[in-house]
Amino acid sequence: MTSSFLLRHPGVSAARGATARDWTSQHHSHDQVDKLEKHLSVVEVLEKHGLQKPILYVKNSQNSEEEGHQLMVKLCRHTGRKNPPVSETVWRGLLQDLLDMQQNVYTCLKPKTCHQVFVESLLCSSRVENVRLAGQLMHCSKVSQDVPVSLSFRGKGCALKVAYDNSVELVLAAAREYFNSSTTLTDPCMGLARTCLQLITDCPPTIQEELDLINALTQLEDFSVSILPLQVRLRSDRLSLIEECIAHCSTAYKQSTTLLSLASLLRVAGDDEATRKGQVLTLLAEQALQCLDFKASYIHCQDLMAAGYSLAWEVCSLLGQCEGYGDLEARQELLAFSLTHCPPDNIHGLLAASSDLQTQVLYQAVNYQMEPVNTESGREADETDSVKASAPTVGSPVGTAGDLLHRTTAKTMEVLTTTGLTTKAVLTAVSDHRWWKESLNYLRPLQGHGAGATSQKGACENSNLERQGCSPFYQELIEDPYVDLSQDVYSSYKDVPQENFAEVLLRTGKLAEAKTEGKTLFPATEVLLQLANDAFPRDMMLALSYLLALPQVLDANRCFEKQCHSALSLQLAAYYYSLQIYSHLKPCFKDKNHTLYQACLALVESRALSSTMLS
Template sequence: MAWSATTWIELADDDLTADGVRDVLGPVKDDVWVAAACADRVTDDTTVQRVLLELGLERTAAAVTRAQAAAADGKDALLAYFRDLPADFRLCSIRALLLRRLDRLNTFVELCKAAPADTQNPEDAWEEDDPWAESAEPRLADPPIPLSTFLADTLIRSTCLLASHQWFAAVKLVFDRHTVELWPYRFGVLESIPEHANPLSYRDLLPAVDASTGTERRFDSSPWRPEPDWTESADALAVLELSPEPDVDIAPRPDAAAADQLANWYKSHIDLIISTTGMVDVALALVQHAASQGVPGLDEVGEDLSLLSRLIYDAIQGENDPDFDWTLERWRALEPLPVVKAYLQYSTPDTVAKDIWRLVMPYLFVVESRAERAGQPNPELRTSVLYDYILGIPLQMAASIFEASKPILPKAQRIIQNDEDMARLALSCLYGSGSLAEWTVMSSIFECLPAWDINKDDNDEDAVDTTLVSLGSFVTPSTTRPHCNASDLFIFFRPLPLTSLSRALDILDVHLESGEILSRWSVPAPLRWFLQSNSDVQEQRAWANRMARRAGGAEDKLVSLEDWEWLLEDMLKLTAQGENGLRGAFGLLSQDEALKIFLGGLLSTGNFGIAKALLRSRNTKLSLSAQSIEDLCLTCSRELYDNASSGNYTFGEMKLAFECLDVPPPSERLKREKEFIEATSRLSSFNITSSRGTPLTPIEIRLTKDRLSLVSRVLSSNNDAYKHTEVILDLVRKLGFGGNVVAEVKTLAMLADTALQAEDFERAYGTSQQMVDTVLNLRSAHPDIDSSTVQEASEVCWVACFQLGRQPEFDDIDKKLSLLGRALELCPPEQLHDVLAAWRRLESEDIEARNERLASNDTSKNVKRRKTGNIAPSLRERLQEFHLPSPQLLNTPDAAALASRTFRSVAANFPFSVSGSGRAAQEEERGNSRLLSKGIGWLIGADADFVEGR
């Protein structure tokens, strides 16, 4: 084709071909122009690019030969030559550029073959297992940088880009072919590698120490051209003044680094890897490689990374663990115990012993070694850290460690190798635990402990007992230490000698057995409770009561005789003394007290049939006196009574309270208690209420001081209750007033008053008569008429009679006179005047009524006499009209009562009492009464003035 400058310029890079380059530039005679054209064009086609570079080098070869000949006469001759022939100067300069590009082109071709395995044939990866696939050469992957950029950009920048894409073989190739150019920037290239990359994949790029020099080992160099071109010589470079490649943001380090500098670089890079990625395995691989390459000062870093790697990759991890973000800084800041806890945080009882051996022990060994290297040896560090961990873990985890520390194992295979320390740790863990259900685990720990053959003569039991008393006080909560944990107890147990430890284990054995028994009956206690209650009889008694009562109230409530016999046997076992001289949890209680507590608990559950069977069995262990049994039954019955919500004794707790009294043989006390329950049930049937308006509860009935007030409530709240006199009296007797005449009289008085309020006068009179008879019988049975009982009954009786006797609505004057007569008979002397006044008023009414009847009778008789002619009444008729008082008032020995009866009898029949009318008649009547009162004052025994009312 015809050549022209325009043709070359208009020819696009994509249209260039090898033949086209030769066809266009070959005919051109101007070497400078052709060389410049070849240098100006940069393409991504390796074949075209190679043709351009080779063509350009051909056109510069003659100029180099001429310049090299001129340079033989010296630098000045060369400079003069280039001044005279600037075209050759330009050609030499272009040649140097073309040679550098040719080397890079060769490198680029090679690095395309060094692509990472995971980048080759990515689209054909799914066919790699296809047996019918045609075999073919693997297609080379495209580098992360095109050829044009690789040729035009700085080599260091391109190399860093390759490193960032993890083309490590390509990077090594570039270093091998361009060592001189890249060596000062080696650390910059390494820092371009992603932190998560595996160091083993670029280990050939990592710095190493040359054992012969003690400094950094240099890379081996394999340049493309063993002999540099003349244009690359020092003389030519000085004359040609070739411009260097653009600067990069990487500080050059042309000299080999010292060993400690390499160590510092590795340390900083390790910190960078962990802080940015958290990939401890990558950092560990890096430090291991560094150590293999002779880099010093990385031992501790390697240890930390190795131990941290075990924590992250070997230890059991939890899901969404917030502590997963580990760094070397955080790791180094931790004390040994938190590290151990981190190792075993998610260990299980099945794995904890193995995890200690494979994770914790290597770590503690490293910690001890470091302490020794630092000149601060601590031979107890390993055991103290391990002990602190054991004292703070759950019992089930600790049990696995004790299992792996049994004395029967070889010492080298035991986690806890000291027998005495093992006992101290077990005592601390068990007594420091608040567990109420892990008795099987606790027993398994105890079974792992050593057993010593201690001579009894060497065993100071008093000292041990004193120690245990102190221990009981130590575990008791206080304001300064509300809770005593296992670590606190270990401090207490640590100074104890072997004999004390052996005795403490014997006591622990008893406590564990006692704990299992209490747990079996639903009243578990933490082991520390057995220490606290060791000298506290009140606490032991309270727990025994809980055991006896809660056992029968648990979900699996005891229903069979065998179960209760088992409970009794266990309670007695807790009070008994064992072969080692130690008592159980209730050791301060006597056997008799334990039996009483058991029976009380049995009765409280309502299993009275079982109670009877146990008490009446010939082989029973429940051997109590009859009095004790009766007392317990009464106490239990009253407890059931007090807790009852209803007073009806046909169901619920009240029924149990009633039936409980049938367990022992009958007695008067039991009879009275049963009657009281019956009375309570009857009171409940009347639906009486408390002051709050709610039904009266049994406990309120028992706590009522004046139980007769309950009867009053019944009468006031039930309209017909007063009609059932015997029912009410029976209720009073069962309320505890059996044989109490005063209570009976008060009850009759309330009945009479209630009937009076209901205007049932006949029933009120009948009840009053019954009350009078009761009082009179009492007075006749008590010679001492001034006794408090007689006086109280008489007081109630006369007041009741007085109230009914003066009731205006009660129209039976004879009965009212009889009642007032009884009131006058029974009232004290100072009340005679009031009663007499009422009597006089009633007497006046009676006289008026008789006068009316007499007048009516006289009228009818006069009419009859007038008809018959017989005017005057006969003596017989006059005597029939004369009424005498009832003789029943004359039957008392009381002088005052006799006088009052005499007064009433006489006054009621004196003629002047019925004569006259109006004011004059009334004055005459009062005067006659006063005269009569004065006249019988000696008989009444009272002052006449008082009787008269002055």
């Protein structure tokens, strides 16, 4: 129909407009009726489950995602709180009602949101059967297949399962709520928390941590630690719980495995297993030391030292300085570890303690080597591990010197064999000049047995000094050297060669001299001569070093006169005096390096000899 026709017949146009308006109005009315019916259906669902809401509330909240979500949560929680509890059939119907509400009115929500709200309500319903029912509507493993749920849940939208990550979050939230509300380990809520966590079959770290926290409560109860589960969760310093266990049990230091397991369950030090073990073992070592169980404390300290746990230096130093602990070698090891890891301010004190202990060990070694002492029970005391020497025969010079020393140090030896030698007693004895005199009386007869009398057996092969003896470390630098195989600790691992009597005596004297800051001078000449005499066949440079340390230069003659007059020994004697002459002519200054250590050895010798001839 053309526009000209409509202009000529205006009544037709007006009638058609009225018809269109009537149709639009009628269609709008139908839409409103449909919406009203849907709103009424939601109100009916709410009323069916015991929740009253007006139609206006549904109409105003239909486009609000937050209000729609809150309404569904409220509906599910209200159903879960009913008494007596509702059956599975009611829960099945509720899920379908939630999906209908979402599809008809609350389209701003997603179907998966309805499933999550429903599953969350099942988990928090405080009933085991509902928790297990929730497990059927979740992916409980990351690798699980998306298989349909049980037949009882078939229907519109019911085959959908909650995603794995969301399932873990829901389970954790429910389990924590149950855990935090528990008053004791036997509280029913604790069992519900465990049931929730066990739904996730592959047990990721977050789930395992919650399970471990529950298991930790059992062990805390075994140690009589009374504490609310929520307090355990909120305790930021979990190590303090281990301290409480130790405080409640006087023999906790004997249960290291249990306490380390508890610390692991509590995640002490987080995921740092080394720090966790170090912290716990340190506490146990301290308790064992307080209980005077030195052996147990040392066992824990050994584990700490093996692990390199530096913060254990303090307990190691305490045990190392404990005079009641008779294992001197163990105490030396403990102090060495403490010195390695202690703060700088503690080094001086620990060095002094280590020096005292070393003096005690060496003093004991000297006395035992001179004459093994019989204990009160009549058994002969064992020689120390650091020095092994045969007992002197009756009537020999060695035996005479040993008898004399035993008489002059009777009180000291009595203390040694009965109550244990204290550091103070050792230092007093070592500071006594009579002790040095008698010790040297024992040493002098050994020098009369000829060159190498007290050296090791292998050194006799080079007693004629035709080849230059040297340490195995330097054998490649010398042409046709003599190497004492008993001193070779480089080619294969074996125990360090044992020290002879003179070496032990020298170390004892120098430690005592250092302890008294030079007030007690050690008469080192006899010892140095003996050491040089022993070292000549096996290591000439070492022998030369001993001779250069003599207080009086000419005392070296006593050593040279006892050596075989080979070309090598005569050259070494000339070299020794050349060095002494050069050192005398060119004194050493502290502010610069001495030219003695820079010049060629041959040049030094020629210059020294020339100076001697000119003078």
